[in-house]
Amino acid sequence: MLLRESPTGAITNGNAxxxxxxxxxxxxxxxxxxxxxxxxxxxxxxCSVNSGRVDGANSxxxxxxxxxxxxxxxxxxxxxxxxxxxxxxxxxxxxxxGALASFAWTSKxxxxxNPAPWPLGYVNFLLDVNGNGTLWKVLVVDPQSPPxxxxxxxxxxxxxxxxVSWTQAANLxxxxxxxxPVVPTVxxxxxxxxxxxxxxxxxxSYPAARLSRANTLDGGLPKAQTLPPFLVIxxxxxxxxxxxxxxxxxxxxxxxx
Numbered sequence: 001m002l003l004r005e006s007p008t009g010a011i012t013n014g015n016a017x018x019x020x021x022x023x024x025x026x027x028x029x030x031x032x033x034x035x036x037x038x039x040x041x042x043x044x045x046x047c048s049v050n051s052g053r054v055d056g057a058n059s060x061x062x063x064x065x066x067x068x069x070x071x072x073x074x075x076x077x078x079x080x081x082x083x084x085x086x087x088x089x090x091x092x093x094x095x096x097x098g099a100l101a102s103f104a105w106t107s108k109x110x111x112x113x114n115p116a117p118w119p120l121g122y123v124n125f126l127l128d129v130n131g132n133g134t135l136w137k138v139l140v141v142d143p144q145s146p147p148x149x150x151x152x153x154x155x156x157x158x159x160x161x162x163x164v165s166w167t168q169a170a171n172l173x174x175x176x177x178x179x180x181p182v183v184p185t186v187x188x189x190x191x192x193x194x195x196x197x198x199x200x201x202x203x204x205s206y207p208a209a210r211l212s213r214a215n216t217l218d219g220g221l222p223k224a225q226t227l228p229p230f231l232v233i234x235x236x237x238x239x240x241x242x243x244x245x246x247x248x249x250x251x252x253x254x255x256x257x
Contacts, residue, residue: 022060043090043257049222052085052235061248062087063110064121066235068242084235085243089250090213090228091257097199097209101168104152104251105232107163110244119243120144120154120162124231126216129179131208136216140174141166148186149174149196161248172196176218181205229255 044062046054051067062129064085094098109118122142129135143164145151151165151174172185177192182205184195202209211229221227234243250257 005156008131014133041089041094041257043228045088045228047050047086047088047089047225047227047231048084049086050083051240052083054085054087056080057087057113061246063244063246064234066243068240080189082236082239084233086222086227087232087247087250088228089230089232089252089257091252091255092125092211092229093213095211095229097211098203099253100125100199100211101253102166102205102251103230103253104162104163104165104249105247106157106163106249108159108244108246108248111242112160114242119234119245120164121232121234121245121247123166124221124230124233125173125211126214126227126231128210128212128214129206131210133212136174136214137179138218138221139173142174145174145193145196146188146190148188150198161246163249168199172198175202179206 040060041058044057048054053065055063055065062221064087066083066085103123105121105123107120109120111227112118120143122140122144126138127137127139129137141151141153141164143151150170150172152164152171155163155165157163170195174193175182175197178184178195179197179202182197182201185198185201186196188194213226213228230250230252232247234245235241
């Protein structure tokens with residue numbers, strides 16, 4: 001990294017290859033455009049909708065941003081008009097659901113002066129329910145779900161970032177619009193965001209279920225797009241809140257992806 005006195009100032013820290021760092025008044029940030037250095041993760045892609053974007057999607061420290069903007073229809077399979085920043089990760093394609101042992105991501109809020117709750121992001125997995133492309137569902141892990149839904153363990157770090165860790169043995173997933181006849185392991189109310197499922201309960205009814213690249217036609221995902229199976233997301237399809245979070249680590253089954 002090169003350290004600069006300002007976005008256009010002189011280099012003050014060495015002459016190493018990589019992106020420049022610039023001071024935003026609070027911390028040093030990679031520049032230009034944000035994100036980390038290089039093309040470290042070629043399997044990542046910016047799959048965002050409306051005013052959402054991912055700076056440096058292929059880098060080692062992408063920044064998920066959404067901006068305040070006028071509602072805009074047509075970007076989603078459903079009728080949403082909000083903005084999502086979506087980091088698509090082409091990892092886990094055709095992975096049997098039972099082999100999804102663990103995953104984790106680290107998120108740092110770059111706008112701590114914004115009103116809480118500060119976004120940690122959330123994860124979607126695209127599920128080929130029957131293993132043959134005849135039925136698709138979206139699994140969700142959202143660390144801001146009620147604690148009883150066991151959406152993972154949050155570990156804060158000294159730099160202000162938080163790692164969200166999920167394991168099949170200890171945690172649950174949500175299923176968008178549920179998946180009959182699978183019965184929720186934990187139910188806190190009548191709608192799907194209040195229903196938590198173990199992977200074992202899904203596999204009991206759908207033993208061939210696997211993760212897959214897909215165009216699921218899910219209402220909250222980009223319109224008519226085939227997406228990678230693993231998505232890290234900020235924002236939602238109903239609002240246009242300004243968000244900026246850096247994601248320096250994403251791990252699937254113990255491997256950085």
